[in-house]
Amino acid sequence: MKKRLGVWVGIIAVALGWLAFRSERVVVADAANVRPGKTVAVVGDDAVGLLGVLSARQMGARRIIAMSRHESRQKLAREYGATDIVTDRGDEGVARIKELTNGIGADSVLECVGTQESMMQAIRSTRPGGYVGRGVVGAKNEPMTN
Numbered sequence: 075m076k077k078r079l080g081v082w083v084g085i086i087a088v089a090l091g092w093l094a095f096r097s098e099r100v101v102v103a104d105a106a107n108v109r110p111g112k113t114v115a116v117v118g119d120d121a122v123g124l125l126g127v128l129s130a131r132q133m134g135a136r137r138i139i140a141m142s143r144h145e146s147r148q149k150l151a152r153e154y155g156a157t158d159i160v161t162d163r164g165d166e167g168v169a170r171i172k173e174l175t176n177g178i179g180a181d182s183v184l185e186c187v188g189t190q191e192s193m194m195q196a197i198r199s200t201r202p203g204g205y206v207g208r209g210v211v212g213a214k215n216e217p218m219t220n
Contacts, residue, residue, distance in 0.1 A: 103129040106182035106207030110134030118186030119147040126184040131155025171199040
């Protein structure tokens with residue numbers, strides 16, 4: 075019973091994440107200019123962040139870096155297409171993403187938390203000329219370039 079309940083909670087979380095994701099004019103992955111063969115980082119591992127991982131995979135991203143500190147969400151992120159998991163935050167998180175991308179940064183970063191700190195991390199994790207999309211309900215999803 076407990077396992078079945080966990081599955082339903084996961085399904086509901088993804089459904090709510092999808093609704094939150096679609097509630098703005100532009101899907102966050104579109105706003106971040108996710109393209110086939112590119113590297114995408116996702117800041118945040120709640121339902122919207124996990125949906126960002128799934129969207130990046132479906133849009134053809136070659137590498138998807140999920141930023142997550144929660145083991146259960148890391149597992150879901152991997153199932154949804156994450157190729158790498160970064161557990162660090164702040165300067166250490168940015169350094170880890172730069173390390174994984176040979177010092178360049180991600181082509182696209184999906185910011186799915188909604189705090190100033192997470193937005194700064196997203197911007198600093200993006201390569202020069204890259205894009206940041208904000209996956210937060212109420213955010214204006216206009217493309218931002220670094």
